[in-house]
Amino acid sequence: MVVSSSNPHSKEISIRRRIASIFNKREEDFSSLKEYNDYLEEVEDMTFNLIEGIDVPAIEAKIAEYEKENHDQIMINRARKAEELAAAQAASKGPAQNDSDGAPNQSSQTGYGTGAQGQYAPTFAGGQPRPTGMAQQPVPLGGGLDLHGYAADDEETMKLRAERGGRAGGWSAELSKRRALEEAFGSIWIT
Known part of the structure; x- marks a missing residue:
């Protein structure tokens, strides 16, 4: 070939x-x-x-x-x-970083920096700065946050999200029922 x-x-x-x-x-x-x-x-x-x-x-x-x-x-x-x-690029890098000897920091020249907690975070990726801490994350409107920092939703909202997510992935209740019937009838042995 x-x-x-x-x-x-x-x-x-x-x-x-x-x-x-x-x-x-x-x-x-x-x-x-x-x-x-x-x-x-x-x-x-x-x-x-x-x-x-x-x-x-x-x-x-x-x-x-x-x-x-x-x-x-x-x-x-x-x-x-x-x-x-x-x-x-300038906005994503923030103020210029210098080493103790006054020379620009290597990370500021290469486009890489460290986040507020010392985590690695590219400062310029696809045109948008990458948030590094919870303080920079948007807080959803409505209910408060649960133990892990996610929005706490009521049961109805969670069901609705699960249903929409399933449909977005191509799943439907009819598909599930049809597959269960096919598997059930496929396992019947007639002698």
Whole structure:
């Protein structure tokens, strides 16, 4: 069996990254939600056609024309995204940490830090800081907390959650009954 060295997923990822860096308008850049959705649909259609190799020269020409006409707006949006990312990283790291000799701490440079209790916690994972202690955890509205720190629910709410969770996983009462009957009748031996 011959395995191709080129990964089709990496091709899709590189195309999507390239298109996203060019077609980087946001919802607030449009006067209506419909216009924004039409823009997103057009971008996705072009992306799909590039990935599948459909009418590539025409799409590349369209991308080049769009990039030429909207160069300033593209650069502004890239800068805005970079500023937001830098702000998110700075907010997740908190104040700069220094060793006793005044040099920046290695963990502050690598993006890893320690939590309030000395626990390891990546300070930047997917754009959101990771909470490390109970003080940072949101407290559910309604009832208080039980012994383990979870929301204390009444019996009716617990039954409802269990039923919804089962349905979300594809379970139903009818399925359970049918399986019990099949197993019961499957075990009957007729001689």
